[in-house]
Amino acid sequence: MPLSSFLPGFSSAPPRYAGVSEPSLFASLAHAADPDAHKGTSSVPEALSAREGGGAAGVRQFDFVICGGGTAGCVLASRLTEDPDVSVLLVEAGESDQRQLFSRVPAGWGNLFETPADWNFSTVPQPELSNRSLFQPRGKMLGGSSAMNAQIYQHCSREDYDAWEASGATGWGWSGLQPYFAKAEGFTPHPAHKIDESMRGKEGVWKTGYPTTSPVVDAWVKSGPAAGVPHNPDLNIETNPNGITRFQATVDSKGQRSSTSAAYLPPSVYSRPNLSILTSTRCTKLLLAPSPGASDPATQRCVGVELQQSPDGGKTYVARAKQDVIVSLGAFGTPQLLLCSGVGSKAKLDAAGVEQKVELEGVGEGLKDHVLAGVFFRAKNGTSFEFLKSQVRTIPSLVRWLVFGTGPLRSNLAEGGAFLRSDTIAHDGSVSSSSEGTKGIVDFPINASGKTSSDLEIVCAPVWYLNHALTPAPVPSADSFTMASTLIKPFSTGTVGIRSGSAWDEPVIDPRYLSDKRDQKVLLSGFHLMRRLAQTAPLADLLTGVDLPAGGMEGFLAATDTELLQHARDTAETIYHPFCSARIGAREKGGVVDPSLRVYGTSNVRLCDASVFPDAVSGHPQAAVVAVAEKFADMLRAERMARVAA
Numbered sequence: 001m002p003l004s005s006f007l008p009g010f011s012s013a014p015p016r017y018a019g020v021s022e023p024s025l026f027a028s029l030a031h032a033a034d035p036d037a038h039k040g041t042s043s044v045p046e047a048l049s050a051r052e053g054g055g056a057a058g059v060r061q062f063d064f065v066i067c068g069g070g071t072a073g074c075v076l077a078s079r080l081t082e083d084p085d086v087s088v089l090l091v092e093a094g095e096s097d098q099r100q101l102f103s104r105v106p107a108g109w110g111n112l113f114e115t116p117a118d119w120n121f122s123t124v125p126q127p128e129l130s131n132r133s134l135f136q137p138r139g140k141m142l143g144g145s146s147a148m149n150a151q152i153y154q155h156c157s158r159e160d161y162d163a164w165e166a167s168g169a170t171g172w173g174w175s176g177l178q179p180y181f182a183k184a185e186g187f188t189p190h191p192a193h194k195i196d197e198s199m200r201g202k203e204g205v206w207k208t209g210y211p212t213t214s215p216v217v218d219a220w221v222k223s224g225p226a227a228g229v230p231h232n233p234d235l236n237i238e239t240n241p242n243g244i245t246r247f248q249a250t251v252d253s254k255g256q257r258s259s260t261s262a263a264y265l266p267p268s269v270y271s272r273p274n275l276s277i278l279t280s281t282r283c284t285k286l287l288l289a290p291s292p293g294a295s296d297p298a299t300q301r302c303v304g305v306e307l308q309q310s311p312d313g314g315k316t317y318v319a320r321a322k323q324d325v326i327v328s329l330g331a332f333g334t335p336q337l338l339l340c341s342g343v344g345s346k347a348k349l350d351a352a353g354v355e356q357k358v359e360l361e362g363v364g365e366g367l368k369d370h371v372l373a374g375v376f377f378r379a380k381n382g383t384s385f386e387f388l389k390s391q392v393r394t395i396p397s398l399v400r401w402l403v404f405g406t407g408p409l410r411s412n413l414a415e416g417g418a419f420l421r422s423d424t425i426a427h428d429g430s431v432s433s434s435s436e437g438t439k440g441i442v443d444f445p446i447n448a449s450g451k452t453s454s455d456l457e458i459v460c461a462p463v464w465y466l467n468h469a470l471t472p473a474p475v476p477s478a479d480s481f482t483m484a485s486t487l488i489k490p491f492s493t494g495t496v497g498i499r500s501g502s503a504w505d506e507p508v509i510d511p512r513y514l515s516d517k518r519d520q521k522v523l524l525s526g527f528h529l530m531r532r533l534a535q536t537a538p539l540a541d542l543l544t545g546v547d548l549p550a551g552g553m554e555g556f557l558a559a560t561d562t563e564l565l566q567h568a569r570d571t572a573e574t575i576y577h578p579f580c581s582a583r584i585g586a587r588e589k590g591g592v593v594d595p596s597l598r599v600y601g602t603s604n605v606r607l608c609d610a611s612v613f614p615d616a617v618s619g620h621p622q623a624a625v626v627a628v629a630e631k632f633a634d635m636l637r638a639e640r641m642a643r644v645a646a
């Protein structure tokens, strides 16, 4: 008899992923106790004029309009409204993340894929990946992708930011950003994991700590040093961003996800009279007009943000900002809105039928993303968390998580990572301390940010993670384990474009994965290391076979590079880190914003999200997005104080 027959509201639909298969029962419990579920409103304030017939007279203006209540948007809304004299309108296309149980359960994030809380984008066919069109999930709710992601908390390498600064992003080097990583973070130590806590933020609102790890990932971390990858108990100290580790995550002391919505917009903040949060509303265009008094007559000012709640038939509203309009729609949404508003290259805009307002070549150019290709192992019974895909077998874990906030559902699933330089990996998978004399497939200068940074990550999860776990495991009752070679400093660069001037159409996403052949070799070097890790105890003692690539463990160990690359072409996927699509940098070098994050050719359009990264960070980027937003909020505060003083 299906579970749904005796648990009201509990669907019998087959689960796709870890965690319970349907949220209804437990979501009701969670929401009943949670006033934050109703954070924000979808009722458009009367103060926003309907575009048709609504004049500017009597219309309320906000000091700042923030487009997008995602990872960066929530930080900005919270920080800017600390000043009671500053009014902010935050506009978000999705609902409150607190309505999503699977956002709150650390292991539940994959269950948000292809739901209304996901933008559910896909790329154009990728020639180097067997012409496949790849799934690109993004969080569509308050908190944005921080409410859907795998919660890995990583500062990445200080050299990443110093390279940003060297490329022209003045002020955005490590010394400029480090105070903001610390300001944001509220780290909860764990007695079993000794690290130098003095290097970590304690008082911040964004909670970080230790999620649960599975036996198979514990073994994987222990196998690292024997395979040549030193153990690093804390990647988040500026002296060493490399080595093998169990990840820290944005999980709070109660075992719940700390999204930027949960962290930065608690009731005491979202009820501020100077903060209005409009949900279920899409920013569809920046209305641009010549900027009065600008030294360059071509300069445009955003006189209003066009808002809609449905693609056709509904009303169009306009939100106006006295000061700045801040666009925080993420690496796909931000260039899309700029292009839909006429900010971009003439050729792109003409092709989409959009009237040009600002010539800006770099919009949507320079996209980077991290791509991974996995090996899918069978593990000994009881060592992985594959059982979380069965709703019946999940029930004890669910009760444990609801009552204590512990157990397998507190796992973020992407539990372990190893960071290293691909040119230190030899053909036999052994790792040297330097590239000097290493005979491996990577025989060219790697793309790392500096001498002490990595270009390769091996990430692992105690589940079958083929096609974002949307493709079921061959034997669902068996224990699975996935290890994946991941390009964290790819050479390949892609684009974001538009099909039309409508923000309701999907952006055209073309990451051009592996289009630079050097990326193919870096990816393969990761496979060489994964072979070695799989044969190293204690991990080797827990692995019982390989389901994919075909041919079992023997086949995987004996596969040629050509065969491994074909497997990668057929199975590689994003690890969800698009950035750099509207970069900080010089205009003539493809920059879209100057170091004050102002869009070139405009007087009051600012950008703040992953799109402004000048280059890829060598790891998981959400902490960098938050640090950038924290710093930008301080910059806006300083600008305001200077204006008031003048």
Ligand SMILES: Cc1cc2nc3c(=O)[nH]c(=O)nc-3n(C[C@H](O)[C@H](O)[C@H](O)COP(=O)(O)OP(=O)(O)OC[C@H]3O[C@@H](n4cnc5c(N)ncnc54)[C@H](O)[C@@H]3O)c2cc1C
Residues within 6 Å of the ligand: 067, 068, 069, 070, 071, 072, 073, 091, 092, 093, 094, 109, 137, 138, 139, 140, 141, 142, 143, 144, 145, 146, 148, 149, 150, 151, 152, 153, 154, 281, 282, 283, 284, 328, 329, 330, 331, 333, 337, 414, 503, 575, 576, 577, 578, 608, 609, 610, 611, 620, 621, 622, 623, 625
């Ligand atoms: C599945 C997944 C797993 C990930 N795992 C990790 C991880 O473990 N660790 C890590 O560090 N990083 C991870 N990331 C990446 C990280 O979450 C992102 O880099 C980061 O959150 C991006 O922040 P952002 O502010 O640029 O964009 P987002 O957080 O995506 O915010 C954009 C916001 O704008 C809204 N929006 C978009 N268009 C419109 C519009 N037209 N009108 C109104 N609102 C709009 C969106 O709904 C969203 O709320 C993951 C991402 C995903 C999707």
